[in-house]
Amino acid sequence: MTPITLQEPFRAVFYAPFYAALARGDYAAEGVAVTLRSGTVPANAKDAVLAGVADLAWGGPMRILLAHEADPASPLRNFGAVVMRDPFFLVGRGPRPGFRLTDLARLRLGTVSEVPTPWWTLQHDIRLAGLDPALVPRVTDAGMAENAAALLDGRIDVAQVFEPFVTQLEDVGGAVWYAAAGRGVTGYTTFTTTVDLLQAKRAEFKAMLRGLARTLAWVAESSAEVLAECIAGHFPDLSPQLLARCLARYKAVGLWTADPFYPEEAFTRLETAMFTAGAITRRPGFAATADNAIVAEALAER
Numbered sequence: 150m151t152p153i154t155l156q157e158p159f160r161a162v163f164y165a166p167f168y169a170a171l172a173r174g175d176y177a178a179e180g181v182a183v184t185l186r187s188g189t190v191p192a193n194a195k196d197a198v199l200a201g202v203a204d205l206a207w208g209g210p211m212r213i214l215l216a217h218e219a220d221p222a223s224p225l226r227n228f229g230a231v232v233m234r235d236p237f238f239l240v241g242r243g244p245r246p247g248f249r250l251t252d253l254a255r256l257r258l259g260t261v262s263e264v265p266t267p268w269w270t271l272q273h274d275i276r277l278a279g280l281d282p283a284l285v286p287r288v289t290d291a292g293m294a295e296n297a298a299a300l301l302d303g304r305i306d307v308a309q310v311f312e313p314f315v316t317q318l319e320d321v322g323g324a325v326w327y328a329a330a331g332r333g334v335t336g337y338t339t340f341t342t343t344v345d346l347l348q349a350k351r352a353e354f355k356a357m358l359r360g361l362a363r364t365l366a367w368v369a370e371s372s373a374e375v376l377a378e379c380i381a382g383h384f385p386d387l388s389p390q391l392l393a394r395c396l397a398r399y400k401a402v403g404l405w406t407a408d409p410f411y412p413e414e415a416f417t418r419l420e421t422a423m424f425t426a427g428a429i430t431r432r433p434g435f436a437a438t439a440d441n442a443i444v445a446e447a448l449a450e451r
Contacts, residue, residue: 150182151353156206157187158194160383162312162395163236164338166361166368166405167207168380173367175360181353191264195225195341204350205342207231210416210438211266213341214423217433224343228440229358230411231365232338234404235329237267240318241307242300248326250278256306259288259296265428266337266419267309267329273422274332312395313387330402334415335422339439347440355447361409362448368405373397410444 153176157167170176176183186203188194194206195216216223239258241248253275261267268289272282288296288305296308297318307326310318315325329335340354347354368376377393384392399405406412413435423429 154203156197156203158191158208168383170364175364179356179360181356210336218429227339229340229409239327244324251280253285259305259308269426270422336415336419358447
């Protein structure tokens with residue numbers, strides 16, 4: 150068994166297939182002994198790879214776009230795909246039939262402060278809907294837990310959150326107004342490594358991609374309850390019933406890919422959102438930041 154160290158950015162329900170791959174032994178079945186290095190700060194995942202303490206990480210392709218913005222010669226690359234739709238939702242205190250993003254001009258919105266991608270992508274949706282995102286009254290300095298409490302207290306009108314906050318808010322009268330996954334494929338979570346490691350550990354990474362492909366096929370055909378049971382050890386603070394409901398919602402919106410191939414359309418939608426948000430000032434393009442060739446090679450060798 151070849152050892153590989155995989156860096157987690159932070160613990161999140163929407164990363165379920167990554168945990169399932171480990172729990173099911175799908176990497177091990179391909180001859181790779183993967184050790185998960187736990188993480189709590191998303192921005193640090195790529196740094197673990199650059200520092201040589203991890204062979205690869207998973208996380209948002211936006212980190213690589215930011216790295217290439219700072220240094221066009223950045224060695225960081227993305228490959229593989231798991232989360233290719235946006236896992237965030239807009240939740241209000243009760244149902245709002247006919248909600249439109251332009252309604253946000255008259256509502257107090259608590260946006261995610263923990264990571265920037267949810268607002269970058271949402272602001273582009275708002276722009277496309279015909280509203281200048283700068284006109285949206287926003288609370289920008291609170292975390293999702295704080296925004297959930299503020300929503301219930303009436304201090305904000307709508308909160309941008311992911312699971313399990315969505316389901317927990319529903320249980321006390323909240324309602325989903327908007328599912329960001331509905332915009333279409335968006336580059337949200339891939340593997341990250343360096344150009345040098347892509348060559349030096351190509352055989353091992355291809356083995357992991359074959360294992361991940363097996364995982365994704367299993368996730369697609371399995372019930373939310375079965376998936377919840379599989380990954381429950383990674384979420385000891387969530388009841389099996391709550392975890393299953395969260396996963397069922399994500400399955401319903403098509404959050405996870407059918408295979409590890411990274412759609413260029415998903416990258417382009419993310420890159421465009423970041424550009425319109427001013428997070429990047431140039432567009433490096435898919436070929437400069439991603440490697441789909443390794444995925445094609447891996448899947449051809451199954």
